[in-house]
Amino acid sequence: MHVRSAHRSLLVVGSVALDDIDGPFGLHRDLLGGSASFIARAAAYFTRNVAVVGVIGDDFPQRHVDEMVGLGVDVSGIGRTPGETFHWVGRYAPDLATRETLDTRLGVFAQFQPKLNDAHRDAQLVLLGNIDPALQLDVLRQVRAPSLVAADTMNLWIDIKRDELCRTLARVHTLMINDEEARQLAEEHNLRRAAAKILKMGPTSLIIKRGDAGALLFHGGGAFAAPAMPLAEVVDPTGAGDSFAGGLMGYLAYAGDLSPSTIRTAMIMGSVMGSFAVEKFSVDGLRGLTTAQIQQRFDDFAELAHFERVRL
């Protein structure tokens, strides 16, 4: 893998957070979390041209920022302001299949106003993490001519900011959400019909993340199903979807084209990074991976999905 700065640039706007996570493996406090933390780390395996725009409070450990710098990530867009860092407290069920939010302390994130510098405005790929759709739209007004804008959102915004979200969606190429969010956004249970409705709202492609059921891509050219790797060790599902998005966008920056074939491969690279992420707590599963390990996991996915084409 030739990780070089000549790759297309990827701008990530999202949360940088600290998480307290309870569950079958006990309570873990002050874990590094937030969508941008997972996205940037997953993407950095594919390209040195990643920039993060976010906000942290004065309680945020500098070592997490330094680590990103060490990975080649441009952190000039991460502002440190007085106050507490965004803090999420959640608890997973014993089988890790569901979780509940116990507390959300927005802290400095409540006043987050993404400000892009000149280099950020020229980003070719933009990934909008799950933030207020009004802020997502604000970012899209600042970037100049991105070739791909991808975005995530959540049930809260679909519920209380549908109008703003629809305005954002009109300018988003690729929407990445989970199946319940897709159903809620489209007001339609059937995923194929929900996808058709969402593709009329603006995006040219829709990626539906389904956890251990894999991910589906719907676009003009049809559908693609990326399988999920059945893993023997799942420790912490937090950040799986963001790691998926980071791997996907990082691979697109690395590959340098946006063909349907490349997007399919990118979804598998996203699945690879998601599968590494859930095997350990926080971003630990994304730490210290080698190209050989990533290639091996990709090959495992290829083997998992392979079957012979036959003629009856």
Next chain:
Amino acid sequence: MHVRSAHRSLLVVGSVALDDIDGPFGLHRDLLGGSASFIARAAAYFTRNVAVVGVIGDDFPQRHVDEMVGLGVDVSGIGRTPGETFHWVGRYAPDLATRETLDTRLGVFAQFQPKLNDAHRDAQLVLLGNIDPALQLDVLRQVRAPSLVAADTMNLWIDIKRDELCRTLARVHTLMINDEEARQLAEEHNLRRAAAKILKMGPTSLIIKRGDAGALLFHGGGAFAAPAMPLAEVVDPTGAGDSFAGGLMGYLAYAGDLSPSTIRTAMIMGSVMGSFAVEKFSVDGLRGLTTAQIQQRFDDFAELAHFERVRL
């Protein structure tokens, strides 16, 4: 497709039933149902060498039997005895994602004792539908030297007849169950670890049916994930798993070998038949299909699952 009698023979032992099904599309009474009804119809597209052993009451419409004869199915093992045919009454939730059983009238099925004639005993492939594991074992005592024995089971038998089920599993090559049954049988939530435990109970391969999340194969050679086709029209999920099993076993009889590669392709053929089945009520989705339609749906699955293998 050359459907000919020289294919390996497939013996299906299971229920033949009448179903009353309520749900978002209204109440439908006296629909043809039962595992063997779906299995035999799906398999008959691939081989003329299918035999069914089951039992019906004197209320069972002869036209359903005649239809099977017209498809080349050997119905000499379907006994008609005085009394009511097995009758299942169920209701689907508005989104078709869950169902509840309102009534189960076993009728003549309560006294079902599978009796195999000489031709049946020579079957090369045996598919044991979801019946009492003691009866499944009784069938396995009657067959001579099948090259493949596949079986289904359900939560009820795992609950109340675990010992009998374990004795049956020791003689089954391929177990096909859904994810909740796999978790219950293995007493383990993680599917990969559950599979490893079940493969120690006897089967050399385990197929976990996951509805709209596809199906997983676990065997000594690793894992395979068959995707589910995201369908715009799903009318009646009843029989999807049995249609999957019928397509899979029918294709194995047609292909004439049991290599890992053929089993993967057979799982896709099973997924093809399951996808047709859910598009209409009862066995209607399995009626009147052409080889071209089956091939087209198979090609759609190939397109759904395809991605380029790359080197980083």
